[in-house]
Amino acid sequence: MSSRLRGRPLVRTSYAQDMALLNTPAKRRSTIAIVIASFLVPFLVTDDLLLVLTLGMISAVGAIGLNLVTGYAGQVSLGHAFFIGLGAYTGAVLGGDPDAAVTGYGLPIYVWLPAAGIVAAVAGLLVGPIAVRLRGLYLAIVTLGLVFLGDHIFREARDLTGGPGVGRRGPDLVVFGIDMGESGVVLGLDLAREQRQFLMALVFLIVFAVLARNIARSGVGRAFSAIRDRDVAAAVIGVDLTRYKVMAFAMSSFFAGVTGALYYAVVGVFEPSAFGLLLSVQYLAMILIGGVATISGAIMGAIFISSLGRISGEIAHVLPFISESSGTDGLLSVFQLEAILYGVLIIVFLIFEPRGLFGIWTRIRNYWKGWPFSY
């Protein structure tokens, strides 16, 4: 029997209360506020910025998946790009235009989206046993080998992928009869294409974030954390290493698969070189900058890294000593500066806040918890 004491919100009288998803009133209120604010964003922000945020939110699901395997379970995986690619091509083949030059079956979203996740998860199941045998950097570079293997497969399977340099279209985005690729009036509101996609991505993110949070706070999540901290000790107390490591890979690959399918449905045209080392590194950077082993950290990191291109572009145009020309005069062209800023911002961030954005958030939160007695 649980009951809440009035005026004493942090006293918990049952296990369910303690383990609840939102177990303090502050969390409950702030979550509701953030969700409401997010639903209002499409009406306040320009379309091109909405596209950036939409893509950021979809990658957040992928980042959450990588966090499950690397942050929670401690298995470093550089192969995330491979699973994203598998999911993207599964979705594109199942959901794509049947009349195009590449294979497509024109199936609806409730078939291709789960199928993308499942195909990627099966691949993750196959990769999992490797993780049992290898550890640390050996595992990381072997998963990198997966990315190169995948690159080879995607480049050779021309009927499915269109081949390098040409690529193919992603699946058509039609959810509950509403076409996300069009602009117009829906449910009484005049929504542009970017606004519709933003709202769809927001719902997608909420569903998968809650799913991941529930995994993390369940027995499976605790087993993952035990494996990360000291897997020998975990084995001693009865955590089946093989089973949980394989499960971690499968789950993270499922998330990666659905991310890939939806991401490239929004982007439109994509080609095999998109799924290389750089994509894996980007996702790793997302969880490191966001904060390892936290779901909200992964989301914050994903949105940050996705906006980084835009941010460095804005900064580069403002700095005075950079010539506007793309040519050889000036110390650096503005585009090279943009590319350098991308690297510099990541470095600076990691040097000054190695616990990532979530660490910054924790510091802000603790400051205000103790206010006016913070120090």
Add this chain to the structure above:
Amino acid sequence: MTDFFQALVNGFGQGSIYALLALGYVMIYKATRVISFAQPALMVVGGLFSYHFTSELGLNFWVGMVLGIVCGALVGMLVERIALRPMLGKPVFTLAIITIGVDIVLRIVSNRYIGVQSRIIEYPGGNERFSIGDVSISHQRLGLIAVTAVTVAALALFFQYSRTGLAMRATALDQETALAQGIRVGAVFALAWAIAGGLAAIAGTFVATGNAGIEQTSWIIALKALPAIIIGGLDSVQGAVVGGLAVGIVEALTATFQPDVAPWLGANFALVAPYALMFVVLLVRPYGLFGTREVERV
């Protein structure tokens, strides 16, 4: 049969470049336990320094290469001091991402120097080739193999017989004890990065003497050394050399024979062949051919 030997010889030459780069990765890993993804940039930067000294300033090739090595080593030390020293003790993957950031920055700056042309160094031997029967090798590749052999031997002697080498080996074994014995661990880190920078500069110089020179996309060559270090074992110097040569030879053999022998693997399977070899080696020896087995204690 001549095809086979020619492929072997070509693979040995290309493998020497991978071996030099793999040595650099292993140096840094042994000293600091970090995989540095900045080697591609160091290779390009070192090669460009050599190019500048030989082709722009007109110095002799060997003098220019030595100066390029010194500059490459300095750049390596600078990177370590600025980007990595403040981050000692942080998780390993954070440091790896920082080296990726450094790689991006250095590469963009060198692309500025490279511009629209490839940067090619003229090797003093010209285009002569030595032949035994139908198998030939260019003077330039022979020079590369010779320089690699000398470098590896010099490094081995350095580690075995000099005090600094002993200090580096001690630090690689256990940093805290080494500190307690009075070894300046910070100087060891800087030296490891300097050696890696110098090795990458040698590799970059020989890439610049090739048919295509150094251009804006040449950095990808250095990524092929990653399977080499896994095959050899992350913390083994002889493993790096063996791994690099193995990758070069396997790549050359696959490129020559795979389209006839196993076309179902797809075109250009040679790109993936080093990783396939890596998988096979790891199935048998999970720590690479020469890597030390990690002992896990609770």
Add this chain to the structure above:
Amino acid sequence: MKLNRHLVRTSVVIAATALVLTGCRSSSSDEDSGAGPGISDEACPDAVNPDNGCISLGVISDLTKGPFAPLAVPITDAQKAFWKKVNEDGGVGGYDIDIASNIADAEYNPEIHNRKYQEMRKDILALGQTLGSSQTLAILEDMKDDDVLGLPASWNSAWEFEDQILESGANYCFEAMNGVDWAVANRGVTGKVIAVGYPGDYGGDAAAGVEAAAKANDLEFEKIETPTGQDNQAGAVAAILKAKPDLVVVTTGPAEMATIVGGTAAQGFTGTFVGSSPTWNPALLKSPAAPALEALFFQAGPWGPFGTDTPGHEAMRTALGDVTPNDGYTAGWTWSYPLLAALKKADEDGGITRESLVAAASELTEVDYEGILPPEAGATQGDPADVAYRSSVISKVDPAAPTGVSIEQDLTTGPTAEAYDFSKPCFSLQ
């Protein structure tokens, strides 16, 4: 350190707020005063003719990290010089043309290409350059919705069939046919021809041309795909040495081409190499493969190289000033002529808008290339089979020339290209 932390935090907050504010949706539509998007009656920033209005052109290219950055930077610079000269000559229809304000770097990535287009789509009249086939395809639907004309930075045969895209110069398909025909006539090629190229549309277009020419000249044909990377050419080299052809048509980048030519020649190969236009770089003269290149390599191109003596080339050299000669400049300069012609035609036809520009672009009967190409080369009105330009220039390696190549055979249409039934693209992009 404490002060540093506060400073860092405050500046981060200010930057974040500024970013958020720039992203706010404005309730008023941000149309410029003028005939439509991309064209305004106000003068351009840093205008040459302050009394003229302003037409904005966009450029989405690969300027830093992608594989074509070394070529794309001179292409973009030449285009900037071209439109600056047009402004100095008075502009078009009372408008100056501004290309420098809307240059974006897409890093050869279709996703970033799309994103950059979304950022600029309301501000531009047309795209002065869009680099990459899958990249352009990613925005083609939006370009059609917006009625935005685009100039591609490539010579794919598929663009002839796309009204939204305004290309110049013989495409890779015809270029390869002309190269093979020339080699058969001048280099005694009789047995086998191999097409070595990148997988995808660039290599595939040329390979289709080589196949057609091989059939017409009664030659054996083989196609080899090779990846990018100077260290990945061992397979191509081995295949060439095994097959021993008389002619190899190369459609890669300069580094790969030099590796293939140098590698095969070093082992005794003496066949002829004909490279597509983007396979040459002047710096290769210093490579160990240079003697082999001088003896065996010929470049097939859409027009004469940088140092050619025509009024157009001269105008380009004057406008660019003191730069390292590179045929990227020639390409960027020449590609811009049809857009100028289309702008002038749209102006004569009743005013420049996006729609009128797209209409004018598909109704051109001739374009003034200032001697670089004949005027009928730019004709777009009619069936692609009738108007597509089919002539190429064959150049040989010449250490004395500014870009290392000089013309061996001026613009000629070979018999295969002349007779080819061009009813669909040689290599389909969709």
